[in-house]
Amino acid sequence: MTELGPVAWPPAPIRTERLVLRASEARDRAAFIxxxxxxxVGTYTGGPRPRDDLERAVPEVPGRRPGxxxxxxxxxxxxxxTLDRRDAERPGHVLPEAEEAELGYLFLPEAWGFGYAAxxxxxxxxxxxxxxxxxxxxxxxxTASDRxxxxxxxxxxxxxxxxxxxxxxxxxxxxxxxx
Numbered sequence: 576m577t578e579l580g581p582v583a584w585p586p587a588p589i590r591t592e593r594l595v596l597r598a599s600e601a602r603d604r605a606a607f608i609x610x611x612x613x614x615x616v617g618t619y620t621g622g623p624r625p626r627d628d629l630e631r632a633v634p635e636v637p638g639r640r641p642g643x644x645x646x647x648x649x650x651x652x653x654x655x656x657t658l659d660r661r662d663a664e665r666p667g668h669v670l671p672e673a674e675e676a677e678l679g680y681l682f683l684p685e686a687w688g689f690g691y692a693a694x695x696x697x698x699x700x701x702x703x704x705x706x707x708x709x710x711x712x713x714x715x716x717x718t719a720s721d722r723x724x725x726x727x728x729x730x731x732x733x734x735x736x737x738x739x740x741x742x743x744x745x746x747x748x749x750x751x752x753x754x
Contacts, residue, residue: 579658579676582706584641591698594691595647596656599638603645606652606683607637615684619720621741646682646695653691654682656699658712666738667715667747675713676703678750680726687722693729700730704752711751718744 585598599607608629610616617623638645638655646654656679663673678700682692703712714732716723724746732748739745 578641579660580707582641586702586706589644589698589702591694593648594653594695594698596644596695596698596702597647599636599643599645601636603652604633604635604637607655608633610655610681610683613684616681619717619723620681644695644699646686646691648686648691652683653686654680654695656680656695658699658703661713661715665715666740667713667736667745669711669713669735669749675711675749676707678712678714692722692726696726696730700750700752709751709753711749713747713749715740715745715747718746 588598589596608626611624611629611633612626614623642658644656644658645652646656658676658678660674661668661677669675678696680692680696686692700712703710713735714727714730716727718724718737727746727748730750732750734746734748736747737744738747
């Protein structure tokens with residue numbers, strides 16, 4: 576997986592009405608473990624990971640890499656957003672050379688239903704459009720995830736195709752800042 580490109584990382588924290596998108600810090604470790612161990616979060620991501628394994632594997636400062644934003648609400652991590660290059664070997668592409676930027680997100684269950692995902696993803700997409708103007712962003716989600724399907728539509732992603740991936744039907748869409 577290649578990095579985003581000529582983008583300084585981490586960018587200055589991005590502030591929305593209620594949230595801050597920022598680089599990961601040591602204080603986020605427990606929330607990362609909770610996120611990946613959560614049965615609710617794991618429903619559409621291949622299942623939760625064992626907490627004991629995560630306690631051993633998660634570094635002191637987890638997620639400290641280009642393309643990963645921690646979503647902070649009132650000083651606490653409630654989720655994360657990633658903008659990574661989509662692996663050329665996976666199905667679903669809109670560019671001939673593949674490796675489009677792909678939006679990913681995970682939020683703790685207690686943060687669901689408040690519009691935080693839409694607010695944070697909109698801010699991340701706006702940042703991306705300024706950092707890499709004209710580049711499309713793709714999103715792939717399971718069709719069984721009603722929440723993710725609604726979020727994709729709200730963010731302005733348009734369907735490109737559907738296919739089977741990881742044993743489930745996947746929806747693949749594209750977003751562009753170019754009108």
